[in-house]
Amino acid sequence: MSDDSFGTRDTLKVDDTDYRIYRIDKVPGSERLPYSLKVLLENLLRTEDGRLVTREQIEAVAGWDPKSTHNPEIQFSPARVLMQDFTGVPCVVDLVAMRDAMTQQGGDPKRINPLIPTELVIDHSVIADVFGTEDAFRINTDLEFQRNRERYELLRWAQGAFDDFKVVPPGTGICHQVNLEYLARVVFTREDEDGGLVAYPDSLVGTDSHTPMINGLGVVGWGVGGIEAEAAMLGQPASMLIPQVVGFKLTGELQEGTTATDLVLTVAEMLRKTGVVGKFVEFFGPGVANVPLANRATIGNMSPEYGSTISIFPIDDATLDYLRLTGRDEGQIRLVEAYAKEQGLWHDPDREPDYSEVVELDLSKVRPSVAGPKRPQDRIPVALAPKAVTSLLNGEEVPDVVSRVQDSGVDEGVLESFPASDPVSVRSEDSRDEPRDPVPDDADTSAPPSKKVPVRVGDGDEFELDNGHVVIAAITSCTNTSNPSVMIGAALLAKKAVERGLRSKPWVKTTLAPGSRIVTDYYERSGLTPYLDKLGFNLVGYGCTTCIGNSGPLPDEIAAAIDEHDVNVSAVLSGNRNFEGRIHPQTKMNFLASPPLVIAYALAGSMLVDLFNDPLGTDSEGNEVYLRDIWPTTQEIQEVIDDAVRAEMFETGYQDVYTGDETWRNLDVPDSEVFEWKDESTYVRRPPYFEDMSSEPEPLRDIEGARVLALLGDSVTTDHISPAGAIRRDSPAGRYLQEHGVEQADFNSYGSRRGNHEVMIRGTFANIRLRNQLVPDVEGGVTRYLPTDEQMSIYDAAQKYAEDGTPLVVLAGAEYGSGSSRDWAAKGTLLLGVRAVIAQSYERIHRSNLIGMGVLPLQFPEGESAQSLGLTGEEEFTITGLADSDEIPETVHVKAGDTEFDATVRIDTPAEAEYFQHGGILKYVLRKQLAQ
Incomplete structure (x- = not known):
């Protein structure tokens, strides 16, 4: 039970049930807070224990300075964890390995168990092999089970072996949509120590970067790496800095012919330009009422594409209407309404909370759009898409094309003619002489190469x-x-x-x-x-x-x-x-x-x-x-x-959501506390993270004589670092599978094989579009083994460096690790032998994941880069300052050939520092469990 140093404990009666609540308005200063920070404040009030969650943290949120970029750390305890199978399988594999390690250390394996509700939805494994036929679904589903039987056996076993762990079987839906339509509670309830019911805001962390889709329902949730999710499952709060909150004011309403997709692409473009990485975005204003719940979910879904941690809409009548539409219990809906209104979480269109910054959009200005060709924030009006693609085919650089078409005017006559609201009987010729788009003066209007x-x-x-x-x-x-x-x-x-x-x-x-x-x-x-x-x-x-x-x-x-x-x-x-x-x-x-x-x-x-x-x-x-x-x-x-x-439809469709079809129910799984690993499996193997683990963390060491494995540019995504798609026959991962008797037709994808570290190490930095500047004329997972100047795969080079005992570093530009919350982008980096990454900036989740695996994230000095410092990647690197301190230093000294500079250590919170000192979050949690 909470220490409740502010005396916020109270009772809310809904129908005939009394619920204990922790009143937000009892904390001075809370009335001015944005919706999202009120949810964080309630979380702290309810979990205050004087150790992990303190009175000072509560006061820090209540006294939040909207303009400050150096807000203090708090501990957030989500109500539940959501997973999908690509990221969920390695989480389960890690938990199973922790049970093994617990057994080997003489502990009780059942101590390794989710302590909060955890739901895994199998959605990432189906491949569109067959299309355009009536039996495409049946054939693709059969192929999915053939390819993934070993993974599905693991998950089916886990559903029975772990407490509070549920699996939505394949062929049901996508985790975020299932979450929106069924799993989300909006207001959560649980029994407290006295047997009474506590009501509090639903919240979650998810092992997929698009978890913020649930923000459309007023639920605070965001994507984390699998390793952070495992910690949350095992009762560890998520450490975070109190974020800045950008208010996004909506006015007006969408015009005929524009869609939620057009809206979200416009929002993504605006917020990328504003700069919201690591911030909360919160929608408010009179236009909120004109955005249906499903549209809100679409906007929340794309939060990672414009960089925000969440993009949330407060609870209002549209929330209740959606809960009713999707078959939620009427008693639960009444609880949601009563709780939101009692706690000041109900949307008031006339109220503007304090925000760090305000962005405004008149919904009537949104136009039909696409985004591309390779970044979701690069919005192109449909009217200008042919000209943009022509320029791209003529060799113009993508940023130049996108900026030009975004800045060029579009004739309102053209925009308003699409789509016509006239009935179909109106002949096309009647409007063929409508004005066309203006052509920018500098556009390359020559015909594209054919x-x-x-x-x-x-x-x-x-x-x-x-x-x-x-x-x-x-x-x-x-x-x-x-x-x-x-x-x-x-x-x-x-x-x-x-x-x-x-x-x-x-x-x-x-x-x-x-x-x-x-x-x-x-x-x-x-x-x-x-x-x-x-x-x-x-x-x-x-x-x-x-x-x-x-x-x-x-x-x-x-x-x-x-x-x-x-x-x-x-x-x-x-x-x-x-x-x-x-x-x-x-x-x-x-x-x-x-x-x-x-x-x-x-x-x-x-x-x-x-x-x-x-x-x-x-x-x-x-x-x-x-x-x-x-x-x-x-x-x-x-x-x-x-x-x-x-x-x-929703009530019937979800009544047996955890049951699965006959194929799922017939999977043969043992009834045991520990999993029975199969030596011949190419999908699920015991990971090496706990091999030779000592009972106490080892002292930190400086990095000496390191070589550069990859020299990368800006916007390197987790897809570049750890691809999810097809495995090529001639790749290191493909060769490994062939050596183990797997035919190319059965390779499946990298994502499906994340339970096998041998495949995933070989797939790290193996994206066919990766550009490693150590081999500037080659695309793909290739590097130079610098001691002999040989060109080879990144995996093969890493193995040779390991044989030499040479530590490795990766150099990168801005926005390193953007994209999916892919823990294997960090795990693979570690297992290749990379001790540190030096980048201009990081996307939030990947930086956290690197720390979670014991890889040091460093940042070039402000305004500097590998290029500005004259680094070629051929230098030998020595990084000092770690071994000299009992605590994580703010900077370390980097010597690279004749170049020297101080790099910022991007370990931002005390909890992250503790994880890093233990060699990663998995070892930290295991040592804590062993010590109890």
């Missing part, structure tokens, strides 16, 4: 594949599939297209992978499924698929044409990430778009088609059909939602 490669595919279709063609059109990702308005909008667009005789272009791989079965339920109820099927958007699975690189292979003939003739083709997806090499190895350009625009680009077949002014095809009477002719109106979409989306 390839026009003749292709004949297996079904007899013949066509010419050309630069700019769209070869993947994927309705995918919880970002958008959780949103009935855009999903039904896409299906209505498909219906109108089919009725006008249009079809997807034969070179486009078309896939539909919703985030839950509810989507296909309302498609069936509304009668829209056949139209999607007709365009090739057959169901391929319930999971992440294309958004995480599980797009599956392109047809052989198309793949061969791309490779043999170096055709520059595109993917268009309704996802949240489009980093290089992520979506598909053969698509150099990848654009994020709303589900209706995904359909539109499948019909158009090329990014060079002007969707505002070029026809998509001709109907049966030879009339040209334009997108504005078939784009559904907001009223049409809402009518289908009102008729087809019902609460009973």
